[in-house]
Amino acid sequence: MKVPYKTYLTEQETPVKWYNIRADMRKKPFPLLMPGTGKPCTEKDLEPVFCKELIRQELDEDTPYFDIPPAIVDFYKMFRPSPLIRGYFLEKALGTPAKIYYKFEGNNTSGSHKLNSAVAQAYYAKAQGLKGVTTETGAGQWGTALSMASSFFGLDCRVFMVKCSYEQKPFRREVMRTYGASVTPSPSMTTAVGRLINAEHPGTSGSLGCAISEAVEAATSMPGYRYVLGSVLNQVLLHQSIIGLEAHTAFEKLGEKPDIIIGCAGGGSNLGGLIAPFMGEKLRGERDCRFIAVEPASCPSLTRGAYAYDYCDTGRICPLAKMYTIGADYIPSSSHSGGLRFHGMSTVISELYDQGLMEAVSVKQTDVFAAAQRFARVEGILPAPESSHAILVAIEEALKCKEEGREKTILFGLTGTGYFDMKAYQAFNDGTMEDFIPADEDIARSLEKLPKL
Amino acid sequence: MKVPYKTYLTEQETPVKWYNIRADMRKKPFPLLMPGTGKPCTEKDLEPVFCKELIRQELDEDTPYFDIPPAIVDFYKMFRPSPLIRGYFLEKALGTPAKIYYKFEGNNTSGSHKLNSAVAQAYYAKAQGLKGVTTETGAGQWGTALSMASSFFGLDCRVFMVKCSYEQKPFRREVMRTYGASVTPSPSMTTAVGRLINAEHPGTSGSLGCAISEAVEAATSMPGYRYVLGSVLNQVLLHQSIIGLEAHTAFEKLGEKPDIIIGCAGGGSNLGGLIAPFMGEKLRGERDCRFIAVEPASCPSLTRGAYAYDYCDTGRICPLAKMYTIGADYIPSSSHSGGLRFHGMSTVISELYDQGLMEAVSVKQTDVFAAAQRFARVEGILPAPESSHAILVAIEEALKCKEEGREKTILFGLTGTGYFDMKAYQAFNDGTMEDFIPADEDIARSLEKLPKL
Numbered sequence: 001m002k003v004p005y006k007t008y009l010t011e012q013e014t015p016v017k018w019y020n021i022r023a024d025m026r027k028k029p030f031p032l033l034m035p036g037t038g039k040p041c042t043e044k045d046l047e048p049v050f051c052k053e054l055i056r057q058e059l060d061e062d063t064p065y066f067d068i069p070p071a072i073v074d075f076y077k078m079f080r081p082s083p084l085i086r087g088y089f090l091e092k093a094l095g096t097p098a099k100i101y102y103k104f105e106g107n108n109t110s111g112s113h114k115l116n117s118a119v120a121q122a123y124y125a126k127a128q129g130l131k132g133v134t135t136e137t138g139a140g141q142w143g144t145a146l147s148m149a150s151s152f153f154g155l156d157c158r159v160f161m162v163k164c165s166y167e168q169k170p171f172r173r174e175v176m177r178t179y180g181a182s183v184t185p186s187p188s189m190t191t192a193v194g195r196l197i198n199a200e201h202p203g204t205s206g207s208l209g210c211a212i213s214e215a216v217e218a219a220t221s222m223p224g225y226r227y228v229l230g231s232v233l234n235q236v237l238l239h240q241s242i243i244g245l246e247a248h249t250a251f252e253k254l255g256e257k258p259d260i261i262i263g264c265a266g267g268g269s270n271l272g273g274l275i276a277p278f279m280g281e282k283l284r285g286e287r288d289c290r291f292i293a294v295e296p297a298s299c300p301s302l303t304r305g306a307y308a309y310d311y312c313d314t315g316r317i318c319p320l321a322k323m324y325t326i327g328a329d330y331i332p333s334s335s336h337s338g339g340l341r342f343h344g345m346s347t348v349i350s351e352l353y354d355q356g357l358m359e360a361v362s363v364k365q366t367d368v369f370a371a372a373q374r375f376a377r378v379e380g381i382l383p384a385p386e387s388s389h390a391i392l393v394a395i396e397e398a399l400k401c402k403e404e405g406r407e408k409t410i411l412f413g414l415t416g417t418g419y420f421d422m423k424a425y426q427a428f429n430d431g432t433m434e435d436f437i438p439a440d441e442d443i444a445r446s447l448e449k450l451p452k453l
Numbered sequence: 454m455k456v457p458y459k460t461y462l463t464e465q466e467t468p469v470k471w472y473n474i475r476a477d478m479r480k481k482p483f484p485l486l487m488p489g490t491g492k493p494c495t496e497k498d499l500e501p502v503f504c505k506e507l508i509r510q511e512l513d514e515d516t517p518y519f520d521i522p523p524a525i526v527d528f529y530k531m532f533r534p535s536p537l538i539r540g541y542f543l544e545k546a547l548g549t550p551a552k553i554y555y556k557f558e559g560n561n562t563s564g565s566h567k568l569n570s571a572v573a574q575a576y577y578a579k580a581q582g583l584k585g586v587t588t589e590t591g592a593g594q595w596g597t598a599l600s601m602a603s604s605f606f607g608l609d610c611r612v613f614m615v616k617c618s619y620e621q622k623p624f625r626r627e628v629m630r631t632y633g634a635s636v637t638p639s640p641s642m643t644t645a646v647g648r649l650i651n652a653e654h655p656g657t658s659g660s661l662g663c664a665i666s667e668a669v670e671a672a673t674s675m676p677g678y679r680y681v682l683g684s685v686l687n688q689v690l691l692h693q694s695i696i697g698l699e700a701h702t703a704f705e706k707l708g709e710k711p712d713i714i715i716g717c718a719g720g721g722s723n724l725g726g727l728i729a730p731f732m733g734e735k736l737r738g739e740r741d742c743r744f745i746a747v748e749p750a751s752c753p754s755l756t757r758g759a760y761a762y763d764y765c766d767t768g769r770i771c772p773l774a775k776m777y778t779i780g781a782d783y784i785p786s787s788s789h790s791g792g793l794r795f796h797g798m799s800t801v802i803s804e805l806y807d808q809g810l811m812e813a814v815s816v817k818q819t820d821v822f823a824a825a826q827r828f829a830r831v832e833g834i835l836p837a838p839e840s841s842h843a844i845l846v847a848i849e850e851a852l853k854c855k856e857e858g859r860e861k862t863i864l865f866g867l868t869g870t871g872y873f874d875m876k877a878y879q880a881f882n883d884g885t886m887e888d889f890i891p892a893d894e895d896i897a898r899s900l901e902k903l904p905k906l
Contacts, residue, residue: 004464005530011457077458078542078833089531089605107560109835109870151830152542171875175835177882178826373631377604380531382562382628417562419872422624429630 003099006083007250014081015245016068018238020057021276021348023064024283027355029234029347030322032058033309038453041319048220049227049318053124057235066238068120069127075119075152079108080242084250085414089378091398098401100394101258102414103247103274104381109175110145112339112384112416113270114230117239118142121228122149122157131224132156136186136211138165139338139386140172141416142230147181156225160186160214164205165338172420186211193217193315207331208342213315231267232312232321232346240273247411248277258289258411260397264389265293265302265360266339268346274413275358282357291358292397293349294389296368298436299332301325301345302353302360304443308450310344320451323350326438327446333436336365336424339386339415361393364435368392369428372418384416385424456552459536460703467534468698469521471691473510474729474801476517477736480808482687482800483775485511486762491906494772501673502680502771506577510688519691521573522580528572528605532561533695537703538867542831544851551854553847554711555867556700556727557834562628563598565792565837565869566723567683570692571595574681575602575610584677585609589639589664591618592791592839593625594869595683600634609678613639613667617658618791625873639664646670646768660784661795666768684720685765685774685799693726700864701730711742711864713850717842718746718755718813719792721799727866728811735810744811745850746802747842749821751889752785754778754798755806755813757896761903763797773904776803779891780899786889789818789877792839792868814846817888821845822881825871837869838877 022028031040046055057066068076087100105113125133132155137143143159150157159181166173166185173183186206187194193213197204204210212229219227230236251257261278263271271293281287293302301324311328312318325344332341345353352358365385372388374395375381383391394412401408418425427433475481484493499508510519521529540553558566578586585608590596596612603610612634619626619638626636639659640647646666650657657663665682672680683689704710714731716724724746734740746755754777764781765771778797779785785794798806805811818838825841827848828834836844847865854861871878880886 008461109829109833111872115833148830148833152833170879171872174875174879174882175872178829178835178878180830376562376631377601377633380562380568380601380605382631419564419624419628422627425631426623426627429627 003086003254005088006085007254008083009081009246009249011077013249015242015249016073017065018068019241019245019276019280020060020064020066020238021280022061022234024280025351027351028061029351032319032321034319035316049216051124051128051130051226053127054121054235057238058233069123072119072123079115081246082107084247087379090375093378094395094398094402096398096402097405097407098398099407099409100398101409101411103243103411104414105243106381106384106414106417110141110148111419112141112145113240113243113273114142114145115148116242116273117230117236117269118145118149120239122146122153122155125226125228126153126155130155130226132158133226133228134158134215134219135228135230136160136208136215138162138208138341140165140169140420141339143183144172144175146228147176147179150181151179157181158218159183160188160211162186162206162208162211168423169420186214188214191217193317197314207314209314209328212313213317216313216317231269231342232344234348236269237272237346237348240269241276243270243273243413244276244278247274256409257287259408260290260292260410262292262294262390262393262397262410262412264340264386264413264415265295265345265349266386267342268349270413270415272346272349279352279357292393293353293358293360294393295360295362296337296340296389297362297364298438299326299341300362301343303362306447306450307350307354309453310450312344321347323347324353326443327449329449330446336421337385337389340389363389363392366433366435369425369433371395381414382418383414384418385421387415390414456539456707458541459538460707461536462534462699462702464530466702468695468702469526470518471521472694472698472729472733473513473517473519473691474732475514475687477733478804480804481514482804485772485774487772488769502669504577504581504583504679506580507574507688510691511686522576525572525576532568534699535560537700540832543828546831547848547851547855549851549855550858550860551851552860552862553851554862554864556696556864557867558696559834559837559867559870563594563601564872565594565598566693566696566726567595567598568601569695569726570683570689570722571598571602573692575599575606575608578679578681579606579608583608583679585611586679586681587611587668587672588681588683589613589661589668591615591661591794593618593622593873594792596636597625597628599681600629600632603634604632610634611671612636613641613664615639615659615661615664621876622873639667641667644670646770650767660767662767662781665766666770669766669770684722684795685797687801689722690725690799690801693722694729696723696726696866697729697731700727709862710740712861713743713745713863715745715747715843715846715850715863715865717793717839717866717868718748718798718802719839720795721802723866723868725799725802732805732810745846746806746811746813747846748813748815749790749793749842750815750817751891752779752794753815754796756815759900759903760803760807762906763903765797774800776800777806779896780902782902783899789874790838790842793842816842816845819886819888822878822886824848834867835871836867837871838874840868843867
C-alpha cells in the first residue's frame with residue numbers, strides 16, 4: 001500500500017502516557033541550582049514558583065512514563081493527534097529519492113506545539129486549587145496556548161509579552177485577550193524588576209529574559225498564583241514527548257523508520273519532544289538515527305555557546321541551569337524567529353548534544369525564508385519562521401540524498417504556522433530582509449560574564 | 454462505540470466525484486442572462502471570460518456527478534479530508550441534549566473552504582493551456598486560495614483586492630505575494646472600469662462589485678487569461694460539494710444523521726457545498742432535514758432582498774443572475790465579515806429558498822462575535838467572523854433543544870479561522886463594535902434600481 005499523504009492515529013492509538021527521556025540517559029542532565037545558595041533545587045525550593053505536580057515531573061529523572069490525566073487526554077482530542085505528513089509534493093519538486101515526512105503541529109489556534117504543554121500546566125495548576133498562572137511570551141505562541149488552556153480550565157492568566165512583540169504583533173495580543181488573558185508589555189512598571197530594568201535601560205523594547213523575571217515576581221507575590229514556562233524545562237519536554245510518541249506510532253503503522261530527525265531549537269521544547277522516543281531507542285542501543293538541531297545564526301547557543309551553568313532570566317531570580325548558552329546578558333539581534341531567541345537550551349538537549357548523540361547547525365534567516373516559501377508553494381502550508389529552520393535543513397539533507405542517490409527517510413518537525421509573521425514574510429518578499437550573525441568577540445564578551453560557581 | 458471528537462475519512466473513503474445538486478432539482482435555477490441582449494448565456498458567450506470546462510460545469514443542470522480529475526484529488530490530499538468534529542465541549546458548556554457536529558474547513562493556509570474551488574479552477578485553466586487567471590477578493594480568503602492553487606500549477610495570478618481590505622489587511626496581501634500572486638488595490642487605475650469608478654467616486658475604498666468588474670476586464674483584455682470567481686456560480690457550488698459529501702460519508706460511518714444543517718451565507722459557496730448531498734436526499738424524497746442559511750444583518754439578501762434578475766458586478770459587464778439581491782448598487786456598510794458582503798446570492802440557493810426548501814435568518818455582528826468567543830474558549834478554534842454566523846445559530850438551536858428536552862443532531866459549517874480578523878476581535882474585546890442594520894427605505898431605494906427585463 002502506498003503511504004497516504006497524511007497519517008492520523010485513531011483515538012484508541014493515541015498515547016496516554018508521556019515519555020521521560022531522562023530515564024534512559026545513563027549520564028543525566030545536570031540539576032538546576034538555586035540562585036542564592038548554588039545548591040541543587042529541592043521540591044521545597046521550587047514550591048513558591050511552580051505547581052507541585054510539575055515540580056515532581058521536573059525533578060524525576062528515573063520514571064520512564066507518566067500517565068496523562070484523562071482531562072488532558074480529552075483536551076488533546078481537540079487538536080490532536082496531529083498528522084504525520086508525507087511530503088510527496090516537496091520530494092517531487094526536489095527530485096530526491098529521499099522520503100520526507102513531517103509532523104505538523106500548527107493546526108490549532110495557538111499555531112504551534114506549545115498547547116501540548118500549556119494544557120498540562122494549566123490542568124495541574126487548577127488541580128492544585130490555584131487561582132491563576134503567570135508567564136512570559138516572546139513570539140506569542142506560548143502566551144496564546146496558555147491563554148487557551150487557562151480559559152478552558154477557568155484559571156486567570158497573566159502574560160508578560162516582550163514589549164517589541166507586543167507592539168509588532170497586536171493581533172497575537174488580541175487572540176490572548178479573546179481567551180480572557182491579561183497581556184502586559186514587558187518590562188512593565190507593575191513589578192519591581194520591571195521598574196528596575198526600565199530605570200536602567202530607558203526605552204528598552206524588552207527581552208524574553210526580562211519578561212521571565214517579571215512573570216516569576218508576579219507569581220510569587222500574588223497568593224494562589226504560580227509561574228509556568230513554555231520551554232527549556234524538563235517538564236515541558238516531557239509533555240512535548242506526545243509529538244514524538246505519535247510520530248513513532250504512525251511510523252510503526254506505516255512500517256517505516258526515520259533515518260534522520262530534524263527540529264528547530266530555541267529552548268528545545270519541540271525538538272526534545274519530537275526526538276524523545278527515537279532517542280530513547282538510540283540510548284537503549286535498539287536503533288540508531290541521526291538527530292539534527294537547527295538554530296538561528298543570530299542566536300547560536302549549541303553551535304557557538306559554552307556548556308556551563310547560567311541564569312535563565314535577566315533578573316537572575318530563577319534557578320541556574322547547566323546548558324549550552326551564549327550568556328544570559330546576551331541580547332540577540334532582532335530576528336524574526338522570536339521563538340528561537342532564547343540565550344540558552346534545555347538541559348536535556350544540552351547533555352545529549354554534549355555526549356555526541358546529536359548534531360547541531362545554525363542557519364541564516366534569508367535562507368530560512370527562501371526554504372519557507374519553497375515549501376509553502378508545493379506543500380500548501382505557510383510555515384512559521386521557527387519551523388522553517390527545520391525545513392531548510394530537511395531540504396538540504398534531501399538534496400544530499402539526491403546527489404548520493406540514497407533513499408533515506410527524513411522526519412522533521414513542522415512546529416507551527418506563520419500567520420502572525422507576515423511582517424517578516426513581507427521583508428523577505430520585498431528583498432529587505434537582513435541576516436544577523438554575532439561577532440566572535442561579542443559572544444566571547446558575553447560568555448565572560450557567565451556566573452562563577 | 455462513543456463517537457470520536459474528530460472523524461477523518463481515509464484516502465480510500467474520500468469522494469472522487471463532485472455532486473451537482475441541480476440534477477435533482479425539478480424546478481431548476483434560472484439561467485444567467487447576457488448583459489447586452491438579455492438572452493440566456495451560451496457556452497460561446499462565456500468563453501472569453503471563463504475556462505471551457507468550467508463553463509460546461511456552469512451550464513450543465515442534468516449531470517448529477519462529475520469526476521474529480523486525479524491531479525485535483527491529489528491536491529485535495531494536502532488539506533482534505535477535513536475533520537467532522539463532534540462539539541462535545543460546546544455541548545457540555547451549553548448543557549444541551551443536542552448533538553453538535555461541525556465540519557471544519559479552516560485547516561489550510563487559505564484559512565477557509567475557498568481552496569476547494571480554487572484548485573479546480575486553476576487546474577482547468579492550466580489544462581486549457583492558459584497563462585494566468587484574474588480574480589477579485591474581499592476578505593482575502595479567496596485571493597489567498599487562488600494564489601496557492603495558481604502557484605502550484607504554475608499559473609500567473611492577478612488579484613484585485615477591495616481597497617479597504619488591501620489597506621486593513623496587509624498581511625493577507627503578503628500571504629498572496631508569498632505564493633507569487635500580484636495584488637492590486639481596487640478600484641485601480643490599471644483598468645478602464647477602475648479609472649471610471651475612481652473618477653466618479655474619488656477616494657472610494659472600493660467594493661466587491663467594483664473589483665469583479667476590474668478582474669473581468671483584465672482577463673478579457675490579456676491573451677491567455679481568464680477570470681475566475683470564488684462564490685455565487687454553479688461551478689463553485691459543484692466543487693464545494695466536496696464538503697457535504699465528506700460530511701455525509703462521515704455521518705454514515707458514525708451511524709448518525711443530521712436533523713438541522715446550518716451555514717453562513719454570503720454568495721452561498723460554503724452553504725451550497727455543505728448541504729448538497731443532504732438537500733439531494735430531501736429533493737429525492739428520501740430524507741427530510743432542516744437547512745438554515747445565516748446572513749449578516751448588514752447585508753440581508755435572502756431575508757430582506759428581492760428574488761429578481763440583477764447584475765453581479767458594479768460595472769455591469771458580467772452576466773445577470775436571478776437571485777435574492779439587495780441591489781448591485783447597494784454598498785453594505787462596513788461589516789467585519791468581508792466574506793458575507795456580497796449583494797446577491799447563488800442562484801441555486803436562491804431557488805431552493807424560494808421553493809421553501811430551506812430557511813434563512815439574519816444576525817447582528819455583536820451577537821456573532823459573542824458566539825465566536827464562547828466557541829473559541831471551549832472548542833479551542835478561533836473562528837472566522839463569517840463562520841461565526843453559523844456558530845451563533847447552532848448555539849441558539851442547541852439551546853432550543855435544551856428548553857424542549859429534545860436530542861436533535863445539528864451540523865454546522867465552520868468555514869474558516871479568524872487569524873486575519875483580529876482587528877474585528879479587538880473591537881469586540883474593547884466593547885467598541887457596532888451593529889449595522891440597513892433601513893427599510895435604503896433597501897427599497899436600492900431595489901428600485903434593479904434592471905427592468
